[in-house]
Amino acid sequence: MTTPTITLRAIESVYLGGQSVWLNGLPTSFQRTAMGAPAREVDPNGEHTVGQIYAQHYALAEPRHPFPVLLWHGGGMTGGHWESTPDGRPGWLWRFLSAGFDVWVSDAPERGRASWAMYPQVYTQEPIFRTKDEAWKSFRIGRLEEQPNGAMRREPFPGQRFPVGAFDAFAKQWVPRWTGHESMTLAGYDALIRHVGPCLVVGHSQGGGFAVAAAQRHPNHVQAVVAIEPSGLQADAQARVCPHLAIWGDYVEADPTWNQARQRVLEHWQTANANGNKFDICDLPSISINGNSHFPMADNNSDAIADIVIRWLAQRSHPHQSLIKGDQHHETQEIF
Amino acid sequence: MTTPTITLRAIESVYLGGQSVWLNGLPTSFQRTAMGAPAREVDPNGEHTVGQIYAQHYALAEPRHPFPVLLWHGGGMTGGHWESTPDGRPGWLWRFLSAGFDVWVSDAPERGRASWAMYPQVYTQEPIFRTKDEAWKSFRIGRLEEQPNGAMRREPFPGQRFPVGAFDAFAKQWVPRWTGHESMTLAGYDALIRHVGPCLVVGHSQGGGFAVAAAQRHPNHVQAVVAIEPSGLQADAQARVCPHLAIWGDYVEADPTWNQARQRVLEHWQTANANGNKFDICDLPSISINGNSHFPMADNNSDAIADIVIRWLAQRSHPHQSLIKGDQHHETQEIF
Numbered sequence: 001m002t003t004p005t006i007t008l009r010a011i012e013s014v015y016l017g018g019q020s021v022w023l024n025g026l027p028t029s030f031q032r033t034a035m036g037a038p039a040r041e042v043d044p045n046g047e048h049t050v051g052q053i054y055a056q057h058y059a060l061a062e063p064r065h066p067f068p069v070l071l072w073h074g075g076g077m078t079g080g081h082w083e084s085t086p087d088g089r090p091g092w093l094w095r096f097l098s099a100g101f102d103v104w105v106s107d108a109p110e111r112g113r114a115s116w117a118m119y120p121q122v123y124t125q126e127p128i129f130r131t132k133d134e135a136w137k138s139f140r141i142g143r144l145e146e147q148p149n150g151a152m153r154r155e156p157f158p159g160q161r162f163p164v165g166a167f168d169a170f171a172k173q174w175v176p177r178w179t180g181h182e183s184m185t186l187a188g189y190d191a192l193i194r195h196v197g198p199c200l201v202v203g204h205s206q207g208g209g210f211a212v213a214a215a216q217r218h219p220n221h222v223q224a225v226v227a228i229e230p231s232g233l234q235a236d237a238q239a240r241v242c243p244h245l246a247i248w249g250d251y252v253e254a255d256p257t258w259n260q261a262r263q264r265v266l267e268h269w270q271t272a273n274a275n276g277n278k279f280d281i282c283d284l285p286s287i288s289i290n291g292n293s294h295f296p297m298a299d300n301n302s303d304a305i306a307d308i309v310i311r312w313l314a315q316r317s318h319p320h321q322s323l324i325k326g327d328q329h330h331e332t333q334e335i336f
Numbered sequence: 337m338t339t340p341t342i343t344l345r346a347i348e349s350v351y352l353g354g355q356s357v358w359l360n361g362l363p364t365s366f367q368r369t370a371m372g373a374p375a376r377e378v379d380p381n382g383e384h385t386v387g388q389i390y391a392q393h394y395a396l397a398e399p400r401h402p403f404p405v406l407l408w409h410g411g412g413m414t415g416g417h418w419e420s421t422p423d424g425r426p427g428w429l430w431r432f433l434s435a436g437f438d439v440w441v442s443d444a445p446e447r448g449r450a451s452w453a454m455y456p457q458v459y460t461q462e463p464i465f466r467t468k469d470e471a472w473k474s475f476r477i478g479r480l481e482e483q484p485n486g487a488m489r490r491e492p493f494p495g496q497r498f499p500v501g502a503f504d505a506f507a508k509q510w511v512p513r514w515t516g517h518e519s520m521t522l523a524g525y526d527a528l529i530r531h532v533g534p535c536l537v538v539g540h541s542q543g544g545g546f547a548v549a550a551a552q553r554h555p556n557h558v559q560a561v562v563a564i565e566p567s568g569l570q571a572d573a574q575a576r577v578c579p580h581l582a583i584w585g586d587y588v589e590a591d592p593t594w595n596q597a598r599q600r601v602l603e604h605w606q607t608a609n610a611n612g613n614k615f616d617i618c619d620l621p622s623i624s625i626n627g628n629s630h631f632p633m634a635d636n637n638s639d640a641i642a643d644i645v646i647r648w649l650a651q652r653s654h655p656h657q658s659l660i661k662g663d664q665h666h667e668t669q670e671i672f
Contacts, residue, residue: 007342113414234372
């Protein structure tokens, strides 16, 4: 449920982490950096800052939970997609604030306002760019049907909840990405968590994988993790860590890549639980919520998915209360 | 003056404008896009979206002015710098909201969350990256003194108001930029203004030049322009347009590039006024506000500069009231 208004005591942003690199021996150029102004020499040689993370903090005047929620985007995305859905409905930022959580929205290193660094001088590789057809398929919005003229037609899956009429608007949210930058990205999230302190992390896709890793790297800070269709797990499933919830949408089993990713998560979760952790799984179709794409926070039932996340997090953000109530894990199962 | 809390009815964002480009004939690659996942084929050929603008809208529950303020960053920056100063004080976003204006903060095409496009396939040139030394000099924070070992030492100007202790943090806000992209950027701002409707535009540096151009391109929408140290004017000084205010900081006359930019603005303003417009100039040192850099919204007197902008805008954002009061231009002169 959203509230009609939200009262904040601060909207602020920080740029954290990163390091200096010195470049030299690069050619200078003469360029006109302002309309109608004379060309000037542009010299890229010298000290640059690379690897920083950017985060916005929305601080409620009266938060109702002790820990803020950190919203982490997936690969090739920025924090912008938490603000509004592609078809213009309120995003999860507003919903989490409505639910009484302080919220941090970040752009990980190399993306959005966190900036990116020169390649091949600093980043060794070229970035990769997502096409609309690739996204249509890999985000499980639908099939690609080859037409007689060779072009592909984008056919949504029956019952699809992604707002397909806003797919072109959604494409405007994508940014280039690099592969092999996991260490840099984790270092950025390290800096963010050290800055924020105790927190709840909600990560989507690649950001979900980073959230699972961050929980292990910062056991005293990360109080709970919600991983929305996490990809790329790099954490020890046997470590004792905070409670985790993984959420999966629809059409997963028919997609080899996502089915494989989900199987890896299931195995990790089983091992974690066998080692005394409280790791939950919510397959949305198993609770009769059908038709969700890889972006449930954009789907037309985004509010319902947010409610699931918020209820699960609310139980875990008041640890003393939970202890009084008894078995945290058992209570959780009742939600689904 | 800021308020301790702000009540909003919406925080939302939009991605506007842009167009599709189709790329083909590019090589595919195999890359591991998630930690520990198998490498997959990455195919950049197909439909991409380029040239969009990103904007966040902070809508007050009870705005006290009829028109929202649009905050436009300068070259190589994003909208992030309006949120907090580099040393962590509240930015102009919070101040304008405190003053009762709805606010839109945008990232222009090619920057931040607006994304950027492949080069040389879409953008024909490589981007340029700002070094710390270049910024120190061109933002008029201080001098560069060559040391015996050949390195440059950054020496702030006496009386400098930029928070020089946060200069390294400030460097984390910079993003790569391209030259020659004015048409694309103006098209992005066109899309934003058409989306917002009647508005007040506050543009910094390159964004100030775009604001002046936008006032002429959208005479029915842009109600007033504040250009903070505008660079790159491309507008007809003889056109009848809304009231404009240009603000200049300190150390300008000793800097040939900025002195020249300021002279161009002075000439443009004089011609505009000779043609019946109401164009004001505020040289901060002339009203005994000394020591401001090229980034007055980051300087340690950023609140005082915001107050000047807010008072000037408030007078122009109630046009019917102003008509009753008489000569708008004459009233303005009294501020300075």
